[in-house]
Amino acid sequence: MGDLFTLPVLLGIIYSGIRFATPYLFAAIGETFSQRSGVLNLGVDGMMLMGAYSGFFVAVKTNNLWLGLLAAALTGGLMGLLMAVISVTFQATQGISGIGLHILGLGLSTLLFTTTMGGVGTIGGFPPVRIPLLGEIPYIGDIFFNHNILVYFAFLLVPVSNWILYKTTFGLQVRAVGQSPEAADTLGVSVKGIRYITVTLGGILAGIAGASISIALINVFQENITNGMGFIAVALVYFGAWRPTGVLFGSLLFSFVNALQQWVQLKGIPIPAGMAVMLPYILTIVVLAFSSRRISKPAALTKKFERGES
Amino acid sequence: MSKLLSNGQPQIGEVRAVGIVKRFPGVLANDHVDFDVKAGEIHALLGENGAGKSTLMRQLYGLYQPDEGKILIDGVEHRFHSPKDAIRAGIGMIHQHFMLVPELTVVENVALGLKSSRGFVLDLDVVEKRVCALAEQYGLKIDPKASVWQLAVGEQQRVEIIKALYRGAAVLILDEPTAVLTPQEVDDLFVTLRQMAAEGHALVFISHKLHEVLAISDRVTVLRDGRVVGKRPTQGATKEELAQMMVGRPVILQYDMPPLQCGDTLLKIEDLFVQGDRGVDAVAGLSLELHAGEILGLAGVSGNGQRELAQALTGLRPVRKGRVLLHDKDVTNASPSERMALGLSYIPEERMKEGAIRDFSVADNIILQDHHKPPYVRSIFFDFKAIKNDAKRLVEAFNVKTPTLDTPIKNLSGGNIQKLIMGRELWRRPSVLIAAQPTRGVDIGASEYIHQQLLGQRNGATTVESSVVQRRTPTQAGMEMREMLEGRREQCLATLLISEDLDEIRALSDRIAVIYEGKIVGIVDRNEATVEQLGLMMAGVRKEEALGLKKSGDHSEKEPS
Ligand SMILES: Nc1ncnc2c1ncn2[C@@H]1O[C@H](COP(=O)(O)OP(=O)(O)O)[C@@H](O)[C@H]1O
Ligand SMILES: [Mg+2]
Numbered sequence: 053m054g055d056l057f058t059l060p061v062l063l064g065i066i067y068s069g070i071r072f073a074t075p076y077l078f079a080a081i082g083e084t085f086s087q088r089s090g091v092l093n094l095g096v097d098g099m100m101l102m103g104a105y106s107g108f109f110v111a112v113k114t115n116n117l118w119l120g121l122l123a124a125a126l127t128g129g130l131m132g133l134l135m136a137v138i139s140v141t142f143q144a145t146q147g148i149s150g151i152g153l154h155i156l157g158l159g160l161s162t163l164l165f166t167t168t169m170g171g172v173g174t175i176g177g178f179p180p181v182r183i184p185l186l187g188e189i190p191y192i193g194d195i196f197f198n199h200n201i202l203v204y205f206a207f208l209l210v211p212v213s214n215w216i217l218y219k220t221t222f223g224l225q226v227r228a229v230g231q232s233p234e235a236a237d238t239l240g241v242s243v244k245g246i247r248y249i250t251v252t253l254g255g256i257l258a259g260i261a262g263a264s265i266s267i268a269l270i271n272v273f274q275e276n277i278t279n280g281m282g283f284i285a286v287a288l289v290y291f292g293a294w295r296p297t298g299v300l301f302g303s304l305l306f307s308f309v310n311a312l313q314q315w316v317q318l319k320g321i322p323i324p325a326g327m328a329v330m331l332p333y334i335l336t337i338v339v340l341a342f343s344s345r346r347i348s349k350p351a352a353l354t355k356k357f358e359r360g361e362s
Numbered sequence: 363m364s365k366l367l368s369n370g371q372p373q374i375g376e377v378r379a380v381g382i383v384k385r386f387p388g389v390l391a392n393d394h395v396d397f398d399v400k401a402g403e404i405h406a407l408l409g410e411n412g413a414g415k416s417t418l419m420r421q422l423y424g425l426y427q428p429d430e431g432k433i434l435i436d437g438v439e440h441r442f443h444s445p446k447d448a449i450r451a452g453i454g455m456i457h458q459h460f461m462l463v464p465e466l467t468v469v470e471n472v473a474l475g476l477k478s479s480r481g482f483v484l485d486l487d488v489v490e491k492r493v494c495a496l497a498e499q500y501g502l503k504i505d506p507k508a509s510v511w512q513l514a515v516g517e518q519q520r521v522e523i524i525k526a527l528y529r530g531a532a533v534l535i536l537d538e539p540t541a542v543l544t545p546q547e548v549d550d551l552f553v554t555l556r557q558m559a560a561e562g563h564a565l566v567f568i569s570h571k572l573h574e575v576l577a578i579s580d581r582v583t584v585l586r587d588g589r590v591v592g593k594r595p596t597q598g599a600t601k602e603e604l605a606q607m608m609v610g611r612p613v614i615l616q617y618d619m620p621p622l623q624c625g626d627t628l629l630k631i632e633d634l635f636v637q638g639d640r641g642v643d644a645v646a647g648l649s650l651e652l653h654a655g656e657i658l659g660l661a662g663v664s665g666n667g668q669r670e671l672a673q674a675l676t677g678l679r680p681v682r683k684g685r686v687l688l689h690d691k692d693v694t695n696a697s698p699s700e701r702m703a704l705g706l707s708y709i710p711e712e713r714m715k716e717g718a719i720r721d722f723s724v725a726d727n728i729i730l731q732d733h734h735k736p737p738y739v740r741s742i743f744f745d746f747k748a749i750k751n752d753a754k755r756l757v758e759a760f761n762v763k764t765p766t767l768d769t770p771i772k773n774l775s776g777g778n779i780q781k782l783i784m785g786r787e788l789w790r791r792p793s794v795l796i797a798a799q800p801t802r803g804v805d806i807g808a809s810e811y812i813h814q815q816l817l818g819q820r821n822g823a824t825t826v827e828s829s830v831v832q833r834r835t836p837t838q839a840g841m842e843m844r845e846m847l848e849g850r851r852e853q854c855l856a857t858l859l860i861s862e863d864l865d866e867i868r869a870l871s872d873r874i875a876v877i878y879e880g881k882i883v884g885i886v887d888r889n890e891a892t893v894e895q896l897g898l899m900m901a902g903v904r905k906e907e908a909l910g911l912k913k914s915g916d917h918s919e920k921e922p923s
Binding site for chain 2: 221236237238239
């Protein structure tokens, strides 16, 4: 196994690990906001698919990647809004309505793709941007500072969302609504209003996560291109203990193991392909099983809220 | 313009509710209620659980809207669509169950929902300064940076008061503020309330504890079944009079205690050590013996190991060291069901967590422990007729008020849930009963009933019998109940009564053991120690010292009040 991990290989794995953490970061941080306010959105994957499709479609048709990104954000936001209507206003069971949205996104994106675009196509996605000075550092520059713009955005999202959650009035309201909605309500905080905002925001970020796959990382669209990434993102929120920094750590870990696994396959190492693909997922399950996060879990997660019931 | 209060708000002269009617599905919670509170006074709102006190106040606070009637502030009609409107009008409310977010700090809890001086960005440093200033002015000691879950109940209540003052409350409604406090914390609270009233705040004090109402209020309004049944100045009122207004019939506030008859040791605790949630020994070397036929009261300030002791005795918490003997059998590590089989019953402190399942029906809660045994199962199926039958008998025998047997138990009042749990436990014919805070948060009528039951069990059950036999012609239920009680008369139940309510302990116990930091400080006989002496022991002073202090005068109060 000695020649397996040469320096270029290691660098390649790190590079790709960072790169492919992008969709997880967008989706999982959006989901963090949603769950912090007490709504479990299991429809992330469907929202990502819709984002991936609409971003790809608009970018191809207009030849403008930014318009594609905007379309993805809007589509995701609409899906999030729909989730909020179903689970906050109509108080449907959150887990079930999320799965419904996933199926809707999966079906609709496939249908729209085959009717509007036909077969698989590719697109020239967001190009890598080498950051001046930092990008010149040997090795480091290549690995960390030569990515496309969405990768930078994803990592920037971590401190930004940390700041929003812990340093703003909105963030305080989100945390309170997810822990004790009754208490927030008696202080005149609109529990449902906050949940609408966070769930919609989660949808927008899921849409962007999808677009990051179709117009920035892989630059193709095909049926079910996310392949369950949205569900992994939900798991990463638990893994990250509902904190953006925890989510960052989880996304990177997951993405690195995934990159490693791909490398193992590429080298034709005699491990059954199925086993290798399963590796990151097994890791997720193991980590989730052993991390007891009951203390930080939003106490009102998945609970409906109606004034006067208690 | 009226004068400014210490929190910078203009005084409100009077809040008046006129002809308030509020209906819930199937319940007329407020029936043309008139109520008013004036600046500078403490107005007590007295009534049993379910009388409609909280509902009335929730309308003054904008949480509910009245179906009929209006709310006037200084003569001007106000309609509140949400608490925000009420807060803006200068009304603050402290809820029966604290409305705090445990994970947030004190300052964050205060800042929640307020506009920040920096717009979108929190200004916690500004809030903290004002919190400290208010705390100073009103004598409310608090650590602004602590997380709320770390605070004791009394401290959490101070946070609630500061929260209301910070929002500019000129009128403060306190919904059963003393229900969860220790005697010392109640004293502290009363000092604060008196100061606030003296300053010109208008205060509404809700309670069903008569001595507190008499001690703190200027006026009393009594609610029963949604209607005002009495209104008078507190001066000159007596407990008996208020209790009768509240319950609608004369109430026994003192109990007769026939002398002890039995005496075998049924439960023996030897040098017991039990760890608390934080890993330290909450029970540390405790020994105690419980005899047949006696009620042993365990007095102590909350958090001195009572909860852990009860859980260890019932098998819900592991014992680290020491032994527990039930009928001379070592049950130190036995499971709860093995202990039950040996005759142990438990009325838990947290009735909704350990005693009942919220969403289960009354009937299902009744058969909780025995649902897998005959007569409730035949082969592998439930015998619903047998279940209904027994549930009906129990509900009747123990005077549980419930619309139907299928009603989810969470819809019952605290007192009725407690009567049901107690009934279920006594129905099992235990020989040893652990009763933890049996009347906490329970109204006077139900408390009286529960107390009589406990006393009745002590020496042959007279009270249950009378309630069944007097009120009904001897139905089958009554006859069976009677047989069951005849059987128990020989048994002589041993009861360990764990309570933070000294009145309750003194009214019911044959002997009183005082617990402090997980150990027994001393055991006194029923009338051996005064309230003050018990208080000293609860603070850790040894029995000999505590009794030596005041023994000379010996004006031990006979009246357990
Ligand atoms: N949100 C609600 N929905 C239905 N019934 C309620 C609600 N709140 C209170 N009630 C009923 O109204 C009556 C008065 O309750 P409440 O005001 O809480 O009494 P109190 O505070 O005096 O104990 C009770 O019968 C209670 O069951
Ligand atoms: Mg109430």
